[in-house]
Amino acid sequence: MGRHSLPDAYAAQDSGDAPPRRRRTVAIATMLVLAVAAGTAAAAQSGLLTFSEPCDDSAVRLTMAASPDIAPAARAVADQARENEVKSDGHCLYVEVVARDSYKVADSLARGDKDPDYEVWLPDSDLWLDRAKGNGDGVPVAPGDSVASSPVALATVPSASRTLGWPGKTYSWAELVATVMRSDEVRLGAADPSRSATGLLALASIGASSDRQGGDSDTRVAEAAKVLAQRMSDGDAHVLETLALDSSGAEAGNPRRNHAVLLSEQAAFAHNADSAGSGKLDLFYPKDGTPLLNYPYALINEPELTTTESRAALRFMTLLRNEDSRRVLAQRGFRTADGTAGTSVIASAGGRKPQPYDASAAAPPSPAALQETLGMWTITVQSARLTTVVDASGSMATLVPGRGQSRMDVTKASLIQALTQFTPNDEIGLWEFATTLDGAKDYRELMPTRRLGDPAKNGGSHREELAAAFAALQPVPNGATGLYDTTLAAYEESLATYVKGKFNALVILTDGSNQDPRSISRSGLIARLEELADPERPVPIIAIAVGPDADREEVAAMAEVTGGGGYQVSDPAEIQAVILQAIMTAGQGGQAAAE
Incomplete structure (x- = not known):
């Protein structure tokens, strides 16, 4: 986007600034190049044109929503401009600065809330400008240059x-x-x-x-x-x-x-x-x-601003970037827009050599990287609702090379350790599966999916009860892997008990391929899962193939149609890490339920 042409006198005030780390330009409508009489243009553009009426009668008035940390400094510059009767196009410049949390402003603009009560926005980072864009239906935001950094x-x-x-x-x-x-x-x-x-x-x-x-x-x-x-x-x-x-x-x-x-x-x-x-x-x-933090200056709903308001807003941006304002900002602990700071700011903030406080700033993360990080954060800390389905077939008694323990023993220990990573608000349940486990059924619910912090019937908590149930898991002698029917039944149950506002998922651990000839076919299972998958009630399957005999391609095929994924571990001790990674990946893929 092209930079709007500022009056020469204003641009000169800013000519000594080094370019900011993330240079942005203001997208201003072409109405600002309206023809003016040649004899008055230069005077008006320089802000020197005066009128006989008092400032209060002729002032152009703007409101700035500023991040609370920089609002006092911006207010000091605005007050000084008013006291000195600084002008824009001959009008005195009156700017009221109000402190607003940047995330609240960004969310309001993204929602398209009508008629914002401010014309200028000064958030603490341009990541909020990206959030304010929303899906493109929000209030227009015209980004400008940074005025400070930290x-x-x-x-x-x-x-x-x-x-x-x-x-x-x-x-x-x-x-x-x-x-x-x-x-x-x-x-x-x-x-x-x-x-x-x-x-x-x-x-x-x-x-x-x-x-x-x-x-x-x-x-x-x-x-x-x-x-x-x-x-x-x-x-x-x-x-x-x-x-x-x-x-x-x-x-x-x-x-x-x-x-x-x-x-x-x-x-x-x-x-x-x-x-x-x-x-x-x-x-x-x-x-x-x-x-x-780079404190970008932005105009809000610029198409609705008058030419006088737009130019006054730009005038205030140049004031915030001039030498006097940089001193005001430094007195409150801010660096210049390019990251330069005097030693007094750094020392007062708690910096001391050899801490690398004067090293070049890190390259800013891309919007995609920030979105990925936010997705990871949301799903990692969001309350989870997981039903864990564990293979109890006879092959789980196979010893893990180099450990002297069975696959089941190592799996149980890993699940118990993983349990410590969840909060009391997380909901976790347990099923086991093997052929001939429960009459004609290949699966059995051992523990309902409940809050870990809920009290158990016999005292203690659901977390303690679930840990005991993990510890009690045993391979079923001669039991085979009844994977397909179990997956379908557990998925249907997870959908039926779906809880909005939590990350709902089905975690399946198996060391083999389906071995029940009476069960639904693989293609039939995938087709049925595709029919059941509901974007309004996302329940990704996280399927983990345990050991060298497990078929990762098989578990991945049935998991991916639900928005989940298939994983393979050679050592069951890796299960804890894989579950955490899988949850994070599913969250980044947008599978978290809306609040």
Whole structure:
């Protein structure tokens, strides 16, 4: 999109700025090049044309919805402009700045809520501009240039800083989070990535860093997401409230308090400005690059703005980017749009050498990468409803090479371990299957699919009851693999008991192919699953082929028609990791139920 032609005097004020990291241009309608009388154009464009009436009578009035962290700085610039009677096209410029959470504005615009009560938007990240687009039916948003920036880092209380080796020890994102998760002395918190650009950019950075490490990256990131979800704050305004006071404070030992939080440099700056001594935070800047909050300027519903309003909005953008405004922003802990900061900002925020606070910013994640991260987060932390269906055929008694345990024994241990990854709100049930298991049926329900936190009939919780049921699983002597009838019956039951607002799925573990000659055929099963699959009630099948005799192609064929997937593990001990990865993948594929 072409940049709108600014008046020469305004453009000159901004000519010294380095280009921002993610350069955007304002899409302004051609009505702004309306012909004006040649004798007055230059004066009007320079903002020098005056009128006899007072400013209040001739002012052009705008409202800006700004991210709460930058709203005070933007308000200070607006107030100074009003006091100095700064003009746009001869009209005094009056801008009212209101603090609005960026995610709330983005969601409102994406829904197409009519008649926004603001003409300008200043979110903390351009990822909200992408969200505001929605399906293209929302309120038009014309993006402009960034006016400031702030890197995302890890803030720690001093006791945690010492534990992690600050400032001399440096880490990548993946190393830093893994070290924190392994520590009994450091509890990590974050703002909800679905509501916080800081949280989402940090989680995307952790994922990218983990990918560079190789190995089972998806599972590591999902585990990190689970940990963060347990100590998650609703938004940026609340995450600092979760911090424990240092060792001298009364809250230091409170298990509900965090010692480290994912935070922007500017938020740490503001916190430290209001704190003293051990209440101040230290910042770790990961050595593989810190993403930037980049505060893009945008016009809202621009086709409905008058020429005077559009030009006044652009005038205010140039004011926010001039030298005086950069000083105002720096005084409140913001960097320039290209990520440059003075040492006083960094030191006040908690940065110190050799932490790489002046390294080049990390390349911004693509919208697709952010969407994938958000999908992973949503499904990893969303309450799940899973029915687990375990093969109890005689072949599950086969010993696993090098372990001295049967496939069933290792499978049970892996399932019990996987159970620890789920919250009390998750619902999990258990079926087993083998031919001749229950009369003419190849399957039997052992535990209903219920909340893990629900009380059990004989005391304890459903989680404890389910763990005991996993431990009691045994191979059925001479039992064969009755896979097809079991899959169909379990899928029909999962649809019938579907719970909206949860991630519903059917997890099937088998070490062989279907061996029941009386059952439905493979083609018949797939056709029936295709008929039953309901986009309004998505229940993906996650089918795991266990051991070398299992047929991955077979389980994949029946799983994929439901939006799920087929997996194979050579060692049943890998089941825990595969279940977590499969759930994440299904969530990224859009199978999570709508709230």
